Amino acid sequence: MSKIKELREKQARLVAEARSRLDEITDQTTEERAKELEAQHDAAMQEHDRLEQLIEREERLAKVEERHREHRQRERPVSGGSGGGVDEPGAEVSYRHAFARMICGAEVQHMSDEERAVLRAHTASFETRQQLASVAAAGGYTVPTELLNEIIKTLKAWGPMYDDGLCTVMQTSSGNPQTLPTVDDTDKSADEHAEGSALADDNSGDVVFGQRALSAYSFDTPFIKWSWELDQDSIFSMEALLGELLGERLGRLANRRLTTGTGTNAPQGIVTGSSLGVTGATVSGISFDNVMELEHSVNRAYRRSPKCTYMFNDKTFLAVRKLKDGEGNYLWQKGDVTRGAPDLFNNYRYAINDDMDDLGPNRIPMIFGDFAKYYVRKVGQPIIGVLRERFWPAVGIAGLIRFDGRVADPSAIKHFRNAAS
Structure with missing residues (x-):
């Protein structure tokens, strides 16, 4: 009965979720958002009904199994007689x-x-191009043949660009284009005022505003399909497991586009939008002098920002961890978890992003600057959709995500480039 209890608990959570979606709809809710909430409500109730069917089958099966156990108990022989015995242990x-x-x-x-x-x-039946319970590499390792309820998932870090703590993140419920106003007033200053003279009124002090647009580009994953046998037999929630894997796929895609996206009908990556700080003297190396030159290519007003950060991939990180200053001290400093002090590189925090270039000819393996000047626009949350009727009797799952990214101030983020040859 534990499985039935688990299914009832899932139903209760779905009912609460469906109620919360309807409660979010008010007179101020936009039509697009209302439709989205109604679709989420309908999906939750559809899953609730599917679970109800599973519960009914489980209850019928439990009754049949109980009748068979009673029959075997009556018919199994006992020592010295026949019938009415009990099963021996095992x-x-x-x-x-x-x-x-x-x-x-x-x-x-x-x-x-x-x-x-x-x-x-x-x-289980064999099914083409699907995750199968009958084929080990396609999903059979999750079928409960006396296995532990664990699955070993291969991991690969994808980077920090979609995280909220690194850049400036804007969360919106709709995908309407948004404009970032910009202004560069750094070449202006006040002047001496002579007693009794009139203030200049020749437009020389006007502020020039610019703008950068943030859109909402959509990305998706292909459908993953798995058999109904695997859906029934698995000791795991296939929807939860595959949903997590699809979420990671979307995260890897978002990080790649927000790192090196072209910016032409697509997100502009932080590397693409940065400006040149220093070009190295070698095609595949970096020196302490290069690090200092890159750092000082960024105005100290940006260097005071709490989000001033170095970024490089793990291979470049290994190379720069070996760098020392003129006194033989490593530029990389180990943090202290007891004091909440993070690891630092040349007294600044750093981020590992494996979508950045390795050291190499004419490549950009390192950027530095105020990452608060890179804006990430997220539209809603990543959506993981499960379809049952379309692929019946199989089940399909896919993911969708909408986002954009843009450097608002290229002078705030500079990059190091290796020599071309």
């Missing part, structure tokens, strides 16, 4: 036992009816 056939018998050489016709029935119950 007498009920498990899939593990039947599978081991078959693998060890027992011919199917020589196996008991119960053993053959257990094997048939765990046989």
Whole structure:
């Protein structure tokens, strides 16, 4: 009954989610947002109904199994007589036992009816281009054949650009274009005032405003499909597992586009939008002098920002960790977790982003500056959609994301470029 209890708990969460979506709709809610909330409500209730069908099947199956257990108990012989006995400990056939018998050489016709029935119950159909319970590499390792309820997931870090703590993040509910006003008044200053003279009125003191537009570009993942057998048999929630994997795919895509995106009908990556700070003397190296030159190519007004940061990939990080100043001290300083002090590079914080270039001819392996001047615009949240009717009897899942990014002030973020040759 624990599975039925788990399904009931999921239903309760879905009902609460559906109610919260409807409660969000008010007179001030835009039509687009209202439709989005209504769709989320409908999806939650549709999943609730699907779980209800599962619960009904589980309850029917439990009743049938109970009748069979009672029948076996009445018919199984007891010592000194027949019928009305009880199963000996371990007498009920498990899939593990039947599978081991078959693998060890027992011919199917020589196996008991119960053993053959257990094997048939765990046989899954082959389906093309889908995640299958019957094929190990395509999903069968999650089928409960006496396995631990763990799955080993291969990991790969993708970078920090979609995180809220590094750049300036703008979260919007709709994808309407937005404009960032800009102004560069650094070449202006006040002047001496002679007693009794009139103030200049020749437009020489006018402020020139500019603007940079933030759009909302859409990206998606292909559908992942898995069989209904795997959906029923898996000890994992396939939707939760695959949803997490798709979320990571969207995160990797967002980080790549926000790092090196072209900015032409696409997000502008922070590297693309940065300006040249220093060009190195070698095609594949970086020196302490280069680091100092890059740092001082950024005005000290930006260097005082709490979001002033170095960024490079892990290979470049290994190279710069070996750099020393003129007194033989490493530029990289280990932080102190007891005091909440982070690791630093040349007294500034740094970010590892493996979508940046390696050291190499004419490449940009390092940037530095005030990352608060890089704006990331997120539209809603990444959406993971599950479709059951379209691929029936299989299940499909895919992800969508909308975002944009742009450097608001190129003078605030500078890059180091290796020599071309």
